[in-house]
Amino acid sequence: MRQVSAKWAPAIASSHRVLATVYALRTGSVDRIVPILAGQITYDASAVGQRRVTLTVPLIDDNGFDWDPAGDPLHPLAAYGQELMIFAGVVYSDNVSREEVSQGSYLITGTDVDEQAGTVTVQAADLMERWIACRVLNNPYDGFGPGWMFKEVLERLAYPDLVVNPGYRKITAIDSSAMTDRALRGNIEIVQAGGQDRVPILQKLCEAWPAQMAIDDLGTLVFRPPVLKPATTPVARITAGAADSTLITRGVRQQRARAYNGVYVSGMDPKTGTRRAYGFAERSTGALAVSGPYGYVPRWFSSTLIYTDAQAKATAESMLARGLLYTRTEEVTCVPNPALELYDTVQVTSPRGGTFKGLVVAIVLPLTSAGGPMQLTVTTDATEE
Template sequence: MLDMSDDALEVVQRSFTMQMRVESWLGGELLSDDVPVADGSEERDSSLAVPERVTLTVPVRDRGVSWDPTIDPRHPLAAYGQQLRISYGVEVGGDFEWITRGWFLITESSADGDTVNVQAQGLLTLVDEAKFAAAFQPSGTLASTVRSLVEPALTVEIDGTLTDRSIPVGMEWDDDRLGALNEVLNAWPAVGHVTEDGLLLIEPLTDAGDPVLSVTDGLGGTVVRWQSTTSRDGAFNVVVAQGESAAGVQVQGVAYDYDSNNPYWFGGDFNPLPVPYTYSSPLLTTVAQCRAAAEATLQRLRRTSSRKLTITMVPHPGLMIGDVISVTGGGLTSAPCVIEVLSLPYSPDEMTLTVRVL
């Protein structure tokens, strides 16, 4: 969860006064410190390659200023590299406490009558759209390869608990830079996300942690519902990670899903036989690396198969995908859940979460 004072945390669990602050930057230069926002929302979905989406509605004219982005390539709302830093203000004791939600790259903006519609995405968009112009042959270590793939578009920060290792020689990627980054992270194993300060943080994959918030069905207008869709498509109960040793011998590691909270768990009623998901990477050169990658892949893929709840509640500007919360409702009593999808309005309205039961 984003940093908030105790007073602000108390305020956002009931009705409160909010305000948005949107800054526009281009190449490190502040173009505007007060983009007027009439309406908008922020969507985050952990299943997407670029998880963050923002939409803004801005008046064409405000306080004598034209917000039509077509008048100048350096206009604060043009889509030529302009980035938005968005903060959510919560009134506490007559003043506003500002919670920075993050940095977002403007991908499209257009004037329509009296309004300007702005679309923005997370900063991983810069990596996603930067395909390789020629074959990329990594060298060095996992950490140095991540930096080569991402910087200078994003500054990389690597958690000190991760163990770096050398990249096997002879590897090559032809096109997809973001796909190459994800392959490195899967093999490490690690996960990356863009922080509210615009840094790409690489850290171990985990669902552990104390709940940052308790949510109760019916309290303060909160509604908790089970998602209704169930399917066997793409289901599995075993992950097999394969690689190749320096001697050219195939190596592999296997991880079984023994978590009975997952309806597809191995040994349960889903299927008494192994139903594998196979993952292969030349970055895996030992059995130990394959086993670690299999365990991490299993943990990551559980997100698509675990039971999920939809929560509608008063907006909480400190919540982010990946946060663990405690949920009471739908037959659950203080069950830990992790946020997979969130929709945060930028005007007085309800917030929606999709959470996965741990």
């Protein structure tokens, strides 16, 4: 959960005004504040780029500024590298005090002008878009093999040509300080002629480490240990039927399609193609036991980065925990709380549904009062309850 003052939670649970500020950035500097008529940010933990934003902007604002970027590559809303930096928060009951928290930076990907309605619709995505778009320019290393450290590979991948080259900027800043560094113990092949997508390389590193990657509020690609189950203490309680109610509706969904109960991991020799390491993880008890009526629902994974049986088993256990995380999911409609983040632990309570604790894996956050409530997707391994 983003850091907020002690006044925040009581304000969320009482009558308050929604506040959002959108800055247009060009060449890293604030160009101007963007007036918005409507907007929302969508967070999705299952996506490569986890954040997307849609804004509706007046075609001509009160100061007479034209927000149509057509024909002007330097316009604040043009899709030529311009970014949006977004803050959201609340105005406190005195109608003067306010508090905002960052929702991150977004690369503008497109605009749509409606002259009849007098609006401009802006689409933008988090800065993972830069990693997706920037394919590997060339390969001076023929790939990365044993002897390279995970953090060294990440540092090289942050540059367009895999070389720490002052002629190129980093795609984005990276931060792997939360991870314990170690040697690859395997090979990552990269196409010699260049042009390879670098995101699958990052994903292979994450599977073998294991790590979880995402762009944070500062625009940095951050690597952290995977979050595989809710914390003991929730960061927020969303309730109904009380004076400080913040819950509007909730719905429970169970999906067999997303849950699996066995993972089998192979470490492959990149030269011979033979298996050199093997490990597995299975749910042996409870409703999803492989020996029970649920049956075998397996997943397989192989990687040249996996060198030992112990590493293969650890990878299998991490992947199994992620598969079991979605055995029970709730769709929660509640009062907007911009301080909540993906993988926060929240507790939802209502008279009919009782109490449910899980991880937030999706958020739809409105940026104006007219946008209505916030939508959360909360999930957990129900077979452990």
